[in-house]
Amino acid sequence: MAVLELVELEKHFGGLPAVDGVTFGFNDGEILAIVGPNGAGKSTLLKTIIGIHPATSGTIRFSGTDITKMSTHRIRKAGIAMVLQTPRIFGSLTVRENVVIGAMFGNPKGVSESDAYEEADEMLAVVGLSSKADLAIDKLNLHEQRYVDLARAIAGRPKLLLLDEVMAGLNDTETASSIELIRRLRDRHGVTVIWVEHVMKAVLSLAERIAVLDFGRLLTSGDPQVVMRDPKVVKAYLGGKALPDA
Numbered sequence: 001m002a003v004l005e006l007v008e009l010e011k012h013f014g015g016l017p018a019v020d021g022v023t024f025g026f027n028d029g030e031i032l033a034i035v036g037p038n039g040a041g042k043s044t045l046l047k048t049i050i051g052i053h054p055a056t057s058g059t060i061r062f063s064g065t066d067i068t069k070m071s072t073h074r075i076r077k078a079g080i081a082m083v084l085q086t087p088r089i090f091g092s093l094t095v096r097e098n099v100v101i102g103a104m105f106g107n108p109k110g111v112s113e114s115d116a117y118e119e120a121d122e123m124l125a126v127v128g129l130s131s132k133a134d135l136a137i138d139k140l141n142l143h144e145q146r147y148v149d150l151a152r153a154i155a156g157r158p159k160l161l162l163l164d165e166v167m168a169g170l171n172d173t174e175t176a177s178s179i180e181l182i183r184r185l186r187d188r189h190g191v192t193v194i195w196v197e198h199v200m201k202a203v204l205s206l207a208e209r210i211a212v213l214d215f216g217r218l219l220t221s222g223d224p225q226v227v228m229r230d231p232k233v234v235k236a237y238l239g240g241k242a243l244p245d246a
């Protein structure tokens with residue numbers, strides 16, 4: 001069953017379409033990677049789904065409910081969370097306090113401060129950062145900061161997680177550990193993952209389906225090995241834009 005459905009979704013900036021009529025269904029519990037050249041509209045698509053950018057037209061349905069015009073705040077409470085490419089850290093706060101923010105805002109029922117702290121500690125354990133909970137967040141490296149962002153996103157137990165290039169700039173060991181963590185989140189916590197990524201080796205080892213965007217349009221989707229050999233996809237990547245690093 002589709003947990004998220006997009007129908008003729010459009011997002012224009014100054015009259016130019018960044019997302020140009022995307023119709024697609026995301027399956028409950030899948031790990032789906034969205035790939036495509038720079039400027040294809042991948043980040044815009046995720047930000048439109050979660051309400052950071054209001055859709056120009058079209059419909060977004062989450063678990064059967066029309067969320068197209070909902071605020072980001074309500075969408076978060078409805079069960080969708082996002083990790084942006086650049087970690088959103090509050091530098092003056094500790095690692096734990098950064099995750100408490102997610103626990104307070106992400107919980108659909110509202111939550112007491114002590115429950116939020118408890119939830120934050122649980123989420124830090126999930127991402128393996130319990131020992132760093134009391135450190136100032138700016139003492140952490142990029143990989144650890146991304147994990148804090150992820151812990152904040154999964155606090156409140158979203159049903160759907162949107163990830164934007166969370167493996168960019170990581171070394172091989174950090175990438176492998178991120179792959180393992182995302183797989184675990186899905187397997188143990190049943191989260192559906194929609195993941196925008198350029199690191200093609202990671203995509204091919206983790207994604208169960210791939211959707212390719214080009215000029216804001218859905219070029220094709222399906223089995224990762226088949227899709228990445230599709231001549232249309234190769235041409236989109238070779239069209240003078242960035243090549244995937246596989």
Ligand SMILES: Nc1ncnc2c1ncn2[C@@H]1O[C@H](COP(=O)(O)OP(=O)(O)OP(=O)(O)O)[C@@H](O)[C@H]1O
Pocket residue numbers: 013018036037038039040041042043044045
């Ligand atoms: N806030 C904005 N205002 C105006 N134009 C924007 C804005 N955000 C994105 N765009 C434009 O929308 C198009 C798609 O951008 P987007 O960032 O979604 O691409 P992307 O596929 O995520 O690229 P990358 O792989 O480089 O991250 C680009 O032409 C970009 O310049």
Ligand SMILES: [Mg+2]
Pocket residue numbers: 042043044
């Ligand atoms: Mg992007």
